[in-house]
Amino acid sequence: MTFGRVLAALACLLLSVAHGSNSVQTPQVQVSLLAEQPHYTPGQPLWLGLRFDLLPGWHVYWRNPGDSGEAPRIDWRLPDGWQASDIHWPVPHRIPVGHLVNYGYEDSVTLLVELQTTTADAGPRTIVANADWLVCRETCIPQQGLLRLELPDSAAVDAANPRVVSDFSAARGQWPVTLGSRAIYQQVDGTLQLRVDIPAASAGQIEDAWFAAYDWGPVAPSGRQQWSRHADGLRLAIPAGEMPPTGDMPLQGLLVVSERSGDGLLTRGIRLTATPGLLPPDTTGPPGPGIALALAFAFLGGLLLNLMPCVLPVLSIKIVGLVRHADGGAARHGLVFTAGVLSAFAALAAALIALRAAGEAIGWGFQLQEPLVVLGLMYLMLALGLNLSGVFSMGSRLMGLAGQAGSRHDLAGTFASGVLAVVVASPCTAPFMGGALGFALTQPAVMSLGVFLALGLGFATPLLLLSLWPAWLRLLPAPGAWMERLRNVLAFPMYAAAAWLLWVLSQQVTPTVLAAALAGAVLLSFALWWSDLSLHNRRRQRTVASTAAVAGMGIALLATLTQNQADQPSIAQASWSADHVRALQADGRAVFVNFTAAWCITCKVNEQVALDTDRVRAALEHHNIAYLKGDWTRRDPAITAELARHGRSGVPLYLLFPPHTGQPQVLPQFLTEGLVLQAIENI
Amino acid sequence: MGIRIREQVVAMALGIVLSTATLAAVNVGQPAPGFSGIDTRGQRIALEDYRGQVVVLEWTNHDCPYVRKHYDSGNMQAHQREAAGNGVVWLSVISSAPGKQGHVTAAEADELTAQRGAAPTAVILDPAGHIGRLYGARTTPHMYIIDRDGALAYMGGIDSIVSTDPADIAQATAYTRIALNEVVAGKTVQRAVTRPYGCSVKY
CATH class of the missing domain: 2.60.40 (Immunoglobulin-like)
Structure with missing residues (x-):
């Protein structure tokens, strides 16, 4: 920026000062002095705003400008007795300048100031603001402007300019709370x-x-x-x-x-x-960046997973299985198993990342919020337990136990057992790893994926090492009867896991559904036993077995599913539904709807500062406005559809429906008490 | 199991805290980090050459309005002459990168010195910003005073009023002048850290 251009800018300013305008224009910024109402009411407060419209790349500063720079200043010349408040600063952005950081505003910002008028006043008044500001891009230019506003008293009422009113509303929405x-x-x-x-x-x-x-x-x-x-x-x-x-x-x-x-x-x-004050050591919150550490700990976490009660049996069987092809095929099986584990973790991570990108509030462990998944896992644990107990042997191929080393079919089985191990591990991981994996999910997608893969690698490592150095396997006793006994013993952790999952399910469903689930379990056990009995017999008997199994699980799944759907629109008092809104409107009442979720901080902040306040409660009561809440904490298709109808894919959403009929007014995502009160007044 | 994971997380947090603690820049009362740079006469200037003398470092950029406030008014030159009178070494440092505002050749820097009647002991050209980063210089002007023992005695603003208006100089508390007088007199600096104000250094 040359000195000549600065002079040119100053000349512009002087020109505008001569005109006594409410706006000045420099090559970088247009600065305007605005009044929320086009007149003042003696004795009443009046809000003024200094609006900066900046060229792209230029910025002005917050009250603390950061490493360099200077905050705008306003020197007021007010009618006698009038008082101006300090500037109400909107929340600034961090603006990097090389390795330095400034706090400020780009594009546009409105700095609001509250004026206190006096009761003695009447007639038009003039307000003059002598404003100084520094506008910077790479370089900085100090500028100033003398801005002037003529304000009639309320005797000469003009309608407020809606653009200015909405500008002031938006500015208040950017205030800190x-x-x-x-x-x-x-x-x-x-x-x-x-x-x-x-x-x-x-x-x-x-x-x-x-x-x-x-x-x-x-x-x-x-x-x-x-x-x-x-x-x-x-x-x-x-x-x-x-x-x-x-x-x-x-x-x-x-x-x-x-x-x-x-x-x-x-x-x-x-x-x-x-x-x-003294802070206790940070024990729960996983810290922010530090990718190498995060990966290292995910790897360790994966190693620990091997000891989980639901995982250990599956892995032990797999390791024992390796003994059979300790002569060279083992390494290949180890690698294929690792590939299976990693694929399963990658698939889980991808699903979670995709869901999160779609705005779902989910974390690791979400799968256990879904009764259907819990039921499915319970059946899986039961089936594995029965298999280990020797009730049936079909599943052993799934675990890659049987078959000859190197056969294609066998390798596919090993891959499947890698996937299976992850699936089986998932109910055990949720309670222990929930926090850490939840943290991983808040990181950028690449890092989330990395953490999941590191976890998978740790998970697969013990088996992989054993398969790469099969000599270690010789430490195990030679294959024999002990293997069968071990299998039988290891069945019990699986039954325990199934029992635990049933308990989880019992918290989520009605006793009838639970009964159906138990009936399904009995039928499944019967079907598995029958299928084994008939393995070498006629085909028809096997058909009977699979029919029984399918029917049993089908009944339970159906029961769970229908209950799950019936549960969704839980009709608590004053909870939202489209019918509820229509009914209230038909009664001649206006309706305020708050779509919120327990995990949405913006929602909670809005409720605390702008909805759950005495003044808003009083105003709602005074205007006989019904207040409904739509809770989106758990996915709810009706609310999702209503959000979509208003062009939103997430909460918060605030709707104010007029009495009788008509489209609602959509309030901003950042509420202030004043904004809500104003909307209520205007209904 | 849960406890072990928690321990890992604590260890992770500790690691991060330790790594951020090492970012600290210069501190008042600590030895001022040594540096050497080339001045406008092409001579190598090293801080250790001035051991036993009081040294002032002034970060500058002749096109910055805050620097102009103090040069156009003659305030900075007055500081430099007072310093010279007290046997203080005054090093003006230009850390603007090539192509950025305030970057000058040696000849241009000398011409600016002559034109403005400035009186620094030397003007150091630091286009790579090594010295600026070493001291954490953020603004122009940004002032540092190093005492006779080589310890940093003051860092911060030239004075107390953040503005580009030369009329404010008379009303301002002249932080750098006061601190420099205290250091020269061998007294403890009362206000050893103040807010530096100005344009960002154009690294």
Whole structure:
């Protein structure tokens, strides 16, 4: 930026000052002084906004500009007795400049200020704002403008400009919120450890979190911050700035949290005053980046999985099976088994990543929320147990036990047993690995996949090592009767797993469905025994067996399925349904619908700051507006369809239906109390 | 099992905390990191050459409005002359990368010095930004004072009022001047760290 261009910009400014306009234009930015209402009411507050419309690439600054730069300043010349508040700053962005970081705004921003008028006033008044701002791209240009507004009193009423009103609404939506969350920080070796209690934060929706201090000093803006979840909220490791807080000085600033919703990222600022205190070691929240460590620990976790009660039997059998082809075919089997394990983990990871990308709130363990899956796994465990007990032998081929080394069919069986091992392991992994894998799922797709594959590799390693060095297998006794006994013993962990899964199922379904599931189990056992008995006999008998098995499981599955569907629209009081809305409208009532989910922080924040407040409750009551909640915590096709109808694929969604008939007003995803009150007033 | 996984996670957290703790830049009271650079006369200047003398480092960029505030008003030159009068070594450092604002050749830098009546001991050209990164210089101006023992005695702004308006200089608290006088007099610097303000260094 040459000095000449700066002079040209200054000339522009002077020109606009001469005109006393409410707007100035420089080559980088247009700055306008706006009033929310086109007039003032004596004694009533009035909101003004300084709006910056920037050329692409240019930015202006937040109250703390970060490593360099300067915040805009407004010097007011107001009518006698009028008072201007400080600027209400919207949540800033981090703007990198090389390795430095600034806090500021790009594209456009409106800085709001509340004016207090006096009752003594009447007649038109003039407001002058002498604004200074620094606008930067690579280079920085200090600019200033004298902006002027003429305001009639309310005697001369003009309708508010809807564009300005919506601009002010949007600006308020970008204000940080006060949650009253407890926040504690502790300084450790140049790092500020900050813990913030946000109950809903333990869900897997947060994509990013960072902290900016209100003022220069405590925090290094360009320092790499790490964040993690803990049981009740978030924990951040923030590199301290050049003047870290001392003694019992509080740490004040904004926690900026971005969470994933079906419609992209929602970013919200939370005002914090953290007090110094002692933080216990971080025990629950897996930390942020650190891919090598994450992979290493996933690998270790995979090794540990081998000891799980539902996995050990399958693997032991597989290892014993290896003894049979310890003469060279073993290595191939080990590799094929590993491939089976990795494929299964990759498939699981891909499914989870795809579902997450589609905005589903799922984590590892989601499969156990689905009664059908639990039932299927229970049958699988039962069948494996029966097989190990020697009730039938068909499944042994599935485990790659039988057959000759190297035969194609046998290798396919080994691959299948790799897949089977992962499937069998999944109910056991969920309770133990849920947190760690949930963390993996919040990472970029490549990293999630990497963590799952590392886990799979760890899982397959013991068997792979044994197959590559079959000499170790010689440590096992020679094949013989002991193998059969071992199989029989190992059946019992499988029965235990089946019993546990039944217990899980019993929490999810009605006693009738549970009875059907148990009947299915009996029929399945019978069918497996019968099929073995008839293995060398007539075909018809085998048909009877499979029919019995299919029928038994079919009854149970059907029962589970129908109950599952009947469960979905759980009609609690004041819960949303389209019919409910229509009925209330028909009664002549307006209806406010809040589509929310337990894992959606934005929803919870909105409820706390803008919905569940005394003023909003009073306003709803006063206007006789019904308040319905649509809970999307668990997938609900009706709510998904309603979201889609309004162009959304995720919560939050707020709808305000007028009385009688008509389309609802869609409120923004970031609510403020004022915005909700205004919408209610306008109904 | 659950406990073992938890332990792994704790170990993981510790590892990350330790790795971030090593990012620290310079600290007041600690030895100022040694450096050497080429000045506008083509001479190699090393910090250790000035052991026993007080040294001021001034990050600068002649096109930055905050730098102009202090040069157009004569404030920075006044600081430099006072320093020279006290036997203080004043090194102006230009860390602008080639093609970025404030990048100059040796001849251009000398011409700027002459034109503005500046009086630094030397102007160091640091187009690769090595010295700037070493000291964590973020703004122009950004001021550092190193005492006779080679310890960093001050870092921060030239003064207290963040603006580009030369009229503010008279009202501002002249942090650098006050700190420099304290260091020269062998006293403890009262305000050893202040907010540096200005344009970003154009690395």
